[in-house]
Amino acid sequence: MAAAETTTRTKTLQPLPQIVARTVERAPTGWLSWLTTTDHKRIGIMYLVSTFAFFLIGGAEALLMRVQLAVPENNLLDPSTYNALFTIHGTTMIFLFVVPIMAGFGNYVVPLMIGARDMAFPKLNALSFWLLTSGGLVFYASLFFNPVEVGWFAYAPLSTGAYSPNGGVDAWIFLIHLTGIGSLVGAINFYATIANMRAPGMGWGRLPLFVWTILIYSILLILALPVIAGAVTLLLTDRNFGTAFFDPSQGGDALLWQHLFWFFGHPEVYIMVLPAFGIISEVLPVFARKPIFGYKAIAAATVVIAFLGLLVWAHHMFATPSPDVLLAFFMISSFLISVPTGVKIFNWVATLWRGTIEFKTPLIFCIGFISLFVIGGITGVMLAVFPVDWQLTDTYFVVAHFHYVLVGGSVFAIFAGIYYWFPKITGRMMSEALGKFSFALMFIGFNATFLVQHSLGMEGMVRRVYEYPDIGSLAALNLVSTIGSFILGLGVLVTVVNVVRSVKKGTYAGPDPWKANTLEWFTESPPPVNNFDAVPRIRSVEPMKDIRRQVERQGALEPPHAAPAPEHSVTA
Amino acid sequence: MRSKDPQPRRAATLLCALLATLAALALLAVPASAGWLSPGAGPSGNAQKINTLYWIVLIISIPIFLGVEGALIYAMVKFRARKGAVAAQIRGNTRLEIGWTLGAAVIVVVLAVVTFAFLPAIRNPPPSGPEGLDLRRAGLTGEPVVEGGVGRQPPVPEDGQALNIDVNGQQYVWRYTYPDNDENDLNNVFAYEQMVVPTDTTVVLSIRAQDVAHSWWIPALGGKFDAIPGYTNYTWYNVSEPGVWGGRCAELCGRNHANMVASVRAVTPPEFQRWYTNKRREIAQANEAAARQRQQVESGTPAPGA
Ligand code: HEM
Numbered sequence: 019m020a021a022a023e024t025t026t027r028t029k030t031l032q033p034l035p036q037i038v039a040r041t042v043e044r045a046p047t048g049w050l051s052w053l054t055t056t057d058h059k060r061i062g063i064m065y066l067v068s069t070f071a072f073f074l075i076g077g078a079e080a081l082l083m084r085v086q087l088a089v090p091e092n093n094l095l096d097p098s099t100y101n102a103l104f105t106i107h108g109t110t111m112i113f114l115f116v117v118p119i120m121a122g123f124g125n126y127v128v129p130l131m132i133g134a135r136d137m138a139f140p141k142l143n144a145l146s147f148w149l150l151t152s153g154g155l156v157f158y159a160s161l162f163f164n165p166v167e168v169g170w171f172a173y174a175p176l177s178t179g180a181y182s183p184n185g186g187v188d189a190w191i192f193l194i195h196l197t198g199i200g201s202l203v204g205a206i207n208f209y210a211t212i213a214n215m216r217a218p219g220m221g222w223g224r225l226p227l228f229v230w231t232i233l234i235y236s237i238l239l240i241l242a243l244p245v246i247a248g249a250v251t252l253l254l255t256d257r258n259f260g261t262a263f264f265d266p267s268q269g270g271d272a273l274l275w276q277h278l279f280w281f282f283g284h285p286e287v288y289i290m291v292l293p294a295f296g297i298i299s300e301v302l303p304v305f306a307r308k309p310i311f312g313y314k315a316i317a318a319a320t321v322v323i324a325f326l327g328l329l330v331w332a333h334h335m336f337a338t339p340s341p342d343v344l345l346a347f348f349m350i351s352s353f354l355i356s357v358p359t360g361v362k363i364f365n366w367v368a369t370l371w372r373g374t375i376e377f378k379t380p381l382i383f384c385i386g387f388i389s390l391f392v393i394g395g396i397t398g399v400m401l402a403v404f405p406v407d408w409q410l411t412d413t414y415f416v417v418a419h420f421h422y423v424l425v426g427g428s429v430f431a432i433f434a435g436i437y438y439w440f441p442k443i444t445g446r447m448m449s450e451a452l453g454k455f456s457f458a459l460m461f462i463g464f465n466a467t468f469l470v471q472h473s474l475g476m477e478g479m480v481r482r483v484y485e486y487p488d489i490g491s492l493a494a495l496n497l498v499s500t501i502g503s504f505i506l507g508l509g510v511l512v513t514v515v516n517v518v519r520s521v522k523k524g525t526y527a528g529p530d531p532w533k534a535n536t537l538e539w540f541t542e543s544p545p546p547v548n549n550f551d552a553v554p555r556i557r558s559v560e561p562m563k564d565i566r567r568q569v570e571r572q573g574a575l576e577p578p579h580a581a582p583a584p585e586h587s588v589t590a
Numbered sequence: 591m592r593s594k595d596p597q598p599r600r601a602a603t604l605l606c607a608l609l610a611t612l613a614a615l616a617l618l619a620v621p622a623s624a625g626w627l628s629p630g631a632g633p634s635g636n637a638q639k640i641n642t643l644y645w646i647v648l649i650i651s652i653p654i655f656l657g658v659e660g661a662l663i664y665a666m667v668k669f670r671a672r673k674g675a676v677a678a679q680i681r682g683n684t685r686l687e688i689g690w691t692l693g694a695a696v697i698v699v700v701l702a703v704v705t706f707a708f709l710p711a712i713r714n715p716p717p718s719g720p721e722g723l724d725l726r727r728a729g730l731t732g733e734p735v736v737e738g739g740v741g742r743q744p745p746v747p748e749d750g751q752a753l754n755i756d757v758n759g760q761q762y763v764w765r766y767t768y769p770d771n772d773e774n775d776l777n778n779v780f781a782y783e784q785m786v787v788p789t790d791t792t793v794v795l796s797i798r799a800q801d802v803a804h805s806w807w808i809p810a811l812g813g814k815f816d817a818i819p820g821y822t823n824y825t826w827y828n829v830s831e832p833g834v835w836g837g838r839c840a841e842l843c844g845r846n847h848a849n850m851v852a853s854v855r856a857v858t859p860p861e862f863q864r865w866y867t868n869k870r871r872e873i874a875q876a877n878e879a880a881a882r883q884r885q886q887v888e889s890g891t892p893a894p895g896a
Contacts, residue, residue: 097845169842175819176802176844181761266820272803273818306669307677315687337805337814337840339797339823342713349705353698360694361687367661368686372678374671385662392658396651399698403705405712406644408813409629409637412805412840473626478809480840483848491626 045547056140057547058125061147063443065122066436068151069115073429074514075158076110079103081507084467088500090488100484101167102186106157108170109190112286113197114154116428120293121146121204123435124232126443128208130538130545131226133217133553138210142203149200153193160189169482171283171334172253174264174275179257187257191250202243205236212236217537219556226536226559227310230317231296234324238285238292241328246282249275273338280331288327290424292320294431295362298384301438302366303560304534305381306373312365313559319358319365326355336404337411345404352402359395363388378532379453383434386461390426394419397472412482415475418468425464433460433513440517441531445543446524452516459509466502470495535560632810632835634827636712640813643708647701654697712812715792715826717749722791722828723859725751728866732769744824745794752794752826755785759797759804759817759839762846768866777877779869784853788862789829797823802844808837808854816841829856 052060083103086095095103125143129136137143160166166186168177177187212233216225225233252263253275262268264275295316303310310316332340332348366388375381397419401407410416433456440448477490486492530539539562541550557564628644631637669675718725725731730753746752756767768779787793797806799817807814811827839850857865 097848101842101845101847167845173803173842176842181802181844270820272820307671309679309681311680312682312687315682337816337823338818339816339821342709346706350702353702357691357694357698361691363658364690365682365687367658367665368680368683370662370665370669372680373665373669374675374677375666375669376671385666388662389659392655396655399651399701400644400647403643403647403701405640405705405709405813406629406647408815409640409644409809411814412807476626476629478837480807480838482842483838485848 054144056136056144058129058137058140058143059443059545059549061143062122062124062126064147065118065125065150066443068154069119069122072110072114072154073119074510076107076115077507077510079107079110081503083107084500084503086484087486087496089497090493091485093485095484097484098167101169101482102165104482105166105169105190106161109157109166109193111424112170112290113193114150114157116290116424116432117201117286118150118197119432120232120235120290121150121201121208123228123293123297123432123439124208124235125204127439127538128211128229128232129215130442130541130549131229131536132212132215132220133537133540133550133556134211134215135549137207138215139207142207146200146204146207149196149203153196153200156196157189157193160186163189166190171276171279173279174253174256174272175266177253177257177275178264180265188254191254194246194250198243198247201239205239205243208232208236209240217553217556217561223314224556224559224561225317227299227313227316227320228293228296228536230320231292231299234320235289235293238289238324238327242282242285242289245278249278249282252278273335273340276335276338277332280334281328283334284331285324285327287420287423288323290428292323294387294428295320297431297435297438298366298387299362300536301380301384301434302369304438304532305376305378305384306370307376308369308373309560310365311368311371312361316362316365319361322358323355326351326358330355333402333404333407336407349402349404353399356395356399356402363392363395378437379448379450379457380434380438380532382454382457383430383437386457387427387430387434390422390430390464394422394426397422410475412480413475414471414479414481417481418471418475421468421471425468430460433457436513436517438532439538440520441524441527442538442543442545444521444524445527446520447527447531448516448520448524452512452519456509456512456516459505459512461509463502463505463507463509467499467506468502470498470502474499530562533562533566535562537561540565629809632808633830633833634811635716636812636825636827637810639708639711643705643712646704650697650701713745715745715747715752715794716828717747718751718792718828719790719830721789721859723753723788723862725753725791728863729771730769730866732771744796744822745826747792752792753787754794754796755787757785757795757797757806757817759799759801759806759843759850761801761844762839762850764804764806764839764850764852768869770870777873779866779873781869783851784834784855786855786857786862786865787829788859789832789856791859792826792828794824794826797825803841804839804843804850805841806837806852807840808835808852810835811837811854814840827854829854832856832858 046055052064055061082095083100086092086100125137128134164184164186166172166182166189168182168187168190172187172190175181212225212229252261255261256263256265256270262270264270264272266272299310299316329351330348332344333352336345336348366384397415401410401416401419437448437453440446474492474495477492477495479486479492486496527543529542531543532539537553537556538545540554554561554565628641628648631641723730731751733754744754754769756769758765758767763782764785766781766785767775768781770778795806795815797815797817798821799819801819803819804817805814806817806823806825808827811829812825815823815825817823834853834855836851836853838852839847841847843850
């Protein structure tokens with residue numbers, strides 16, 4: 019603490035920019051310029067827009083399922099359509115929305131946050147995006163033939179040729195491969211960028227926490243993706259070339275698939291939620307007007323979560339015929355992961371403590387995130403107690419649990435990120451009134467949809483069923499859930515309207531509308547093609563605070579982004 | 591952070607009181623087991639133990655939930671930006687970090703200890719009760735009918751006596767095979783969908799699948815156990831009173847997954863014996879009839895009624 023204090027009070031009064039652009043390119047225009055761009059900001063925007071479109075498609079699928087489940091013994095949808103819907107919904111939300119939208123934020127924000135000109139490999143970056151898009155297209159094209167019906171974890175032997183002969187599973191495998199290679203290449207790119215292209219003075223201890231989480235996200239992707247790529251390749255050869263890795267009648271092993279899938283699948287969950295943590299860690303201190311509480315603890319917790327996240331996969335398999343020692347190991351490792359996660363939550367609350375909180379939309383979404391994520395975390399610990407899991411797994415309790423984590427957690431953080439960085443990306447502010455209205459609808463709708471699902475699970479409703487009998491209070495709770503999902507959907511639409519409206523009509527944001535802490539607010543909004551004309555030397559985790567303080571001290575009247583004058587750039 | 595003015599201290603006492611009341615209320619709710627707050631349990635020891643374990647975990651988590659949400663709400667109200675308010679520029683507090691890390695670790699250790707304390711009673715079947723079926727007299731001491739399959743060891747009650755029923759998941763029905771004392775596995779009593787068991791008798795299920803993965807689940811009688819082709823899974827129950835308990839397949843197994851239902855009907859031992867002898871006779875008769883028919887077909891004489 020003391021060390022950080024002295025570095026910010028450095029004696030140098032003049033900013034010392036280190037990197038200077040010699041020419042400023044003009045931003046190209048026209049649709050072809052988007053197809054061929056290698057600019058991280060444009061690629062970032064394309065990521066954000068296309069993944070959000072997938073979110074809306076996945077949301078429409080979810081609402082269709084909720085309509086089917088609104089009343090008992092409904093026959094609106096037939097079982098194969100319903101099975102296809104939850105499979106496509108789950109796959110879309112994970113592989114085409116949450117994971118890649120984090121890459122979208124990362125693409126746009128990481129180079130700006132670390133004061134870089136672009137990503138380390140701009141062309142690879144474009145490749146990542148186009149692989150993602152083609153994965154999505156291949157997958158959705160299967161809608162016109164035989165969509166996949168085996169659930170997002172595609173358990174063998176149901177997913178093998180004997181039981182799912184049509185091509186839907188193969189289309190799903192291609193989606194995994196295409197988006198997987200895209201993510202892998204992207205992850206390597208992030209890693210290289212963060213490791214090598216940080217602004218002068220930005221040591222690991224001054225890296226913004228969002229960048230920390232993108233770094234760990236990348237490492238997890240690099241570790242986990244090859245495993246799923248191998249697993250789906252085995253499945254592909256089982257289906258098409260006569261191998262029998264997962265077919266017990268020919269000496270294969272059905273449980274092997276589950277181990278391989280979840281060895282990837284659980285790190286995938288942290289891949290979806292760690293960058294969300296990063297967004298929260300950036301937004302909270304800005305609006306509490308306080309430094310983040312426990313920077314080191316939060317960064318360390320990120321690393322520990324990622325490490326433990328690789329060791330908990332079989333908690334998805336507590337009901338399988340596995341020995342008790344294995345179940346006990348995975349129970350304990352799952353318990354352990356709640357410790358660093360709890361540490362993060364405590365630190366966030368402590369960041370708000372004794373601050374002066376400004377209730378702007380990004381902050382409100384962050385608070386929504388914390389309050390909902392706690393619930394998802396607690397139900398997660400309950401599920402880790404494996405005898406309890408025997409009752410609750412594969413029921414709506416689990417559906418509720420992971421939606422609290424993925425929607426209450428990741429999606430609320432994504433919305434915080436959208437409201438927070440929109441002014442930087444477009445140069446305009448979003449409407450606060452619409453933003454708050456959207457939050458209110460989403461928060462109420464979300465809880466109405468998913469809180470009651472815990473009870474549905476405890477009343478014995480299993481997941482992935484297209485109909486249920488009219489016993490107990492299943493009918494009433496399901497109706498509440500369906501109504502809630504439409505309120506939630508409406509809340510999402512309000513934000514869509516807000517975005518569309520604000521792009522053209524929002525008030526001008528200026529470079530730093532929030533008085534934020536990190537370097538992306540140093541440049542104009544939207545940033546020029548070259549990002550920065552000059553990059554200041556970094557002296558703390560909050561470079562913008564330092565710069566503002568410095569400008570104040572110099573008594574300069576100019577706005578902060580104009581402060582560093584090129585004359586000082588000679589010092590290296 | 592640690593300097594305390596009386597205001598927050600009073601709030602803290604209030605919060606603690608609130609938490610204590612809530613915990614007490616939750617404890618009172620335990621007997622009202624089934625329903626919206628817990629998975630509930632029928633009249634079988636394993637399900638009841640799981641339910642108790644669930645309640646303990648829930649009660650431990652309630653103060654954590656209230657603590658975090660309470661602190662969040664308190665911070666939002668107390669520390670919102672006001673004129674003249676200055677944000678405290680605190681960057682952290684090592685003692686606090688260590689404190690809550692240890693606190694969380696302690697809770698986790700408690701949870702693990704409680705779970706291990708409950709595990710044996712959930713995993714290991716007790717011997718049948720005095721009112722239960724005398725398996726030796728009934729000739730029902732046979733081993734489970736399991737061909738191959740790896741997995742866990744079958745649980746055996748201390749007295750070594752349990753009714754071993756083989757549960758076989760198939761798209762989209764459950765088949766139950768009862769033991770007998772001969773080597774022939776083709777003449778065993780079997781049933782689909784509804785399993786009939788004697789009360790007060792320990793029943794051990796060996797759970798298998800013959801096509802895709804399924805999951806056996808009767809909520810009132812204990813947890814889910816996956817039926818994975820190539821593996822054998824086990825569970826048990828000991829139903830103390832007659833009744834019928836429903837359940838369904840809990841692992842996606844194809845298009846009719848939603849309709850793959852199961853139920854367990856517990857009846858008194860004498861009634862079970864009647865049911866069982868009846869079934870056995872029917873199967874023997876059917877087997878004889880089939881054998882006769884086969885003979886006739888083989889010897890060329892037309893079957894009666896053909
Ligand atoms: C927008 C609101 C959402 C609603 C109303 C919703 C609703 C649903 C419903 C009804 C199911 C099917 C449950 C079943 O039949 O077992 C489902 C499954 C699922 N959802 Fe969502 N969902 C939403 C958002 C999300 C998001 C944002 C994610 C992920 C990041 C997500 C991930 C999943 C997954 C992984 C499954 C499991 C699919 C499977 O069983 O294979 N959902 N959701």
